[in-house]
Amino acid sequence: MKPKIAAQSGTFESSDVIFLIEPLPHNSGRKIELYSTVMQQYGVSFRRIVDEMLDQFEMTDIHLIAKDKGALEPTIKARLETAIKRSLDQQEGTLK
């Protein structure tokens, strides 16, 4: 799927992560930029979570920026899922 709109989720707070998504032109694939205060210690698993979730939603033509300040795995997953669904215009109610 392709993002329909630019979207974001999360915050810059410690122990949280912020994801920003914007649509890219057709056939652009994925452009991913990950920044994390714990990149040295958790960079590999961070990248894996992001790749797996983008695969799960079959995302393409997407520009994803993440700025992590030490979020736990469930936080990373929840924030990313929210950002993806927002970018797909799928979210409802307060999650929109």
Add this chain to the structure above:
Amino acid sequence: MLNSLGREIPEYMEGIGKLEPFQGALTKLSKGWMDEPTIPAPNKAYLPHQSKLCKTLEEAIIRSNPHNGMTVSFHHHLRNGDILLVQTLTILHNMGIREITLASSSLNECHDPILPYLVDGTVTRIFSSGIRSQLGRAIALGVLETPVVIHSHGGRVRCIHTGKIQIDLAVIPASAADIEGNATGSHGKSAFGSIGYAVIDARYAKQVIVVTDNLVNYPCIPLSISQNFVDHVVLVDSIGDASKIATGTTRITNSPMDLRIAKLAADVIENSGFFVPGFAFQVGAGGASLAVAKFIREKMKTKGLKGSFMLGGITSYCVDMLNEGLFETIFDVQSFDAVVSNSLLNNRHHIEIPAALYANPFNCGCITNKIDVVVLGALEIDVDFNVNVITGSEGNIRGASGGHSDTASGAKLTVVVCPSFRGRIPIIKKRVHTIVTPGETVHVLVTERGICVNPAFRELEENLRNAGLNIKDIHDLEIEVDKITGIPAPLEYTDKIVGIVEYRDGTIIDVIHQLKEHGA
């Protein structure tokens, strides 16, 4: 060779000398004296009415016989508002002085501007209780050939007595001074309170410069630093950024996590068996530690229990407890806010003490030996209760030994408070990266997820269990936290040693290896 905590300590380091491995917190002290000889302090002579006043700091430095290889010392009572350390080193650098040993009682973020002097060989050795920010990173990455020496506040006094640190020039900022060099930090526009760390520098330095932005009529009282040790006096416009030296009062944290930990720690103290009339108490100024004082204050009022003295880094919170009659005395080696300066100046039960009396292990009894309960923080703690307060999870030097090991060794109950993880990094480790305080001097760890008692103190554990507190085995808690955070990939280090961590008795408790730079 291995020290008693299993850390590999070299027998000799170039630029440092022979190293003696740590063999237990009280092993050396139990002898009853210090084997190392004490070097004599210099004796000087001044003629009656000879002027000490210099027009500029530069003039005072020129009069102080600056030379290559000299040792220059400072105190850190101006905390992050200090400007004179950078100014002094800049003057020495511009005079072409090289290979300086910097012996500041601690270093803060405000000292980052001296980094180029480490790179260009102006400063080649450092003794300090703490190093942070860009300096800490650069040193961790190996900017200096000779490893820095990290000492405790008490250990620094010992270092000066034994000549490990031989101060050629001490620059002592003071918020009030007179033309003879009697000086204090307890009043004036830049008041910072106690000047306790600088007293030993004044006694032992070959040359002493008092720098003030407030030259008062002779005599300047109280004589926190006295004229018989001072060579030169300089009046400057400013000794530092007042807003960063001491302002207002220190507030108790609002962080629910810190408050939760603090409340648990107060429960631990209350039920430890040491919360008794006349108890002596010390807390740090940081988040959870200071918040413990809030809960202890409430418990003391509820029970009508009065303590003996508070010690250490003093905040307005301690002053409030003194004024409410909860404690009889404050011994103040370092003050943290403006209110404290006023109290130090005006309340005779608020007493300024030098670092030697505070924490030097080699005398007839420092005051840390009299502590009943101390609450301390940690960057990391391991399953043997060893505490790291010097290197961060990213491998940088970013903290301070300070009085951590001094107070832990003296207290009947040492409580370490910290969250079980910070920004995803677990704080409880199988093995801390750098040991500053040995586990044998730590009784309890309090985290938001449970309380761990050092198994060497069974009676304490029993007391706490009987009180219904949530006691966990530290090994179990370590595994529990790892499951939440995931296990972090280890950092990479080289064989080069960039830092040596002295225990308070002068033995080496750990070394810091050079951090391999990651991607950058």
